[in-house]
Amino acid sequence: MPIWSGAVLAGGHSSRFGQDKALYPYRGRPLLAWVWEAMAEAEERFVVANRPYPGFTVYPDLRKGGDTLSGLHSALAHARCPWVAVAACDQPFLTAEFWRFLLERVQPHLQAVVIGLEGALEPLGALYHKSLEAEALRRLEGGLLRLQDLIQSVPHLVLDKREVEARFGPRLFLNANRQSDLP
Numbered sequence: 487m488p489i490w491s492g493a494v495l496a497g498g499h500s501s502r503f504g505q506d507k508a509l510y511p512y513r514g515r516p517l518l519a520w521v522w523e524a525m526a527e528a529e530e531r532f533v534v535a536n537r538p539y540p541g542f543t544v545y546p547d548l549r550k551g552g553d554t555l556s557g558l559h560s561a562l563a564h565a566r567c568p569w570v571a572v573a574a575c576d577q578p579f580l581t582a583e584f585w586r587f588l589l590e591r592v593q594p595h596l597q598a599v600v601i602g603l604e605g606a607l608e609p610l611g612a613l614y615h616k617s618l619e620a621e622a623l624r625r626l627e628g629g630l631l632r633l634q635d636l637i638q639s640v641p642h643l644v645l646d647k648r649e650v651e652a653r654f655g656p657r658l659f660l661n662a663n664r665q666s667d668l669p
């Protein structure tokens with residue numbers, strides 16, 4: 487298995503959620519802490535955000551204004567490892583087993599490993615190679631902000647979402663845009 491960095495994106499505005507969702511207490515701990523814990527086996531872990539989160543290593547967006555692509559770009563720029571696991575702060579059902587599952591599927595020619603179904607990819611809860619930093623920046627500067635398009639443009643592996651959910655549970659990719667999304 488390759489050595490990897492874990493990056494949790496938390497630089498959004500949580501406007502639909504109504505309060506900073508990273509800090510929202512869910513089943514005894516903040517949402518961010520669930521995502522962080524799932525990355526405990528990483529060589530290093532950090533949050534990409536534009537405010538401090540005490541207790542967590544936080545790096546800022548280097549190019550602001552590009553939504554999740556700003557976060558991904560900064561994650562790749564700050565990471566010390568060749569592979570970077572990138573998740574949203576509102577994905578509390580991602581697990582260490584899931585990250586291991588993805589990392590075991592890395593091959594030398596790939597630059598991304600993602601879950602998808604019928605062409606729809608899950609860009610958060612995915613692995614990216616650090617070498618994508620330059621392409622992420624090029625797209626940021628060109629206003630091409632869709633992570634799915636970035637993934638489609640580089641050598642990538644898509645794993646079937648139905649099979650992955652059968653193995654890890656139907657909530658694996660649940661992301662809490664609103665408090666009411668959380669079971």
Ligand SMILES: Nc1nc2c(ncn2[C@@H]2O[C@H](COP(=O)(O)OP(=O)(O)OP(=O)(O)O)[C@@H](O)[C@H]2O)c(=O)[nH]1
Nearest residue numbers: 495496497498499500501502534553554557574575
């Ligand atoms: N670092 C960074 N993270 C971001 C940025 N925009 C969104 N994110 C994060 O990416 C993940 C997915 O984004 P959304 O679910 O849309 O979260 P959000 O932008 O806070 O939510 P809304 O304001 O309701 O759209 C969340 O973990 C966000 O915190 C950004 O510009 N920089």
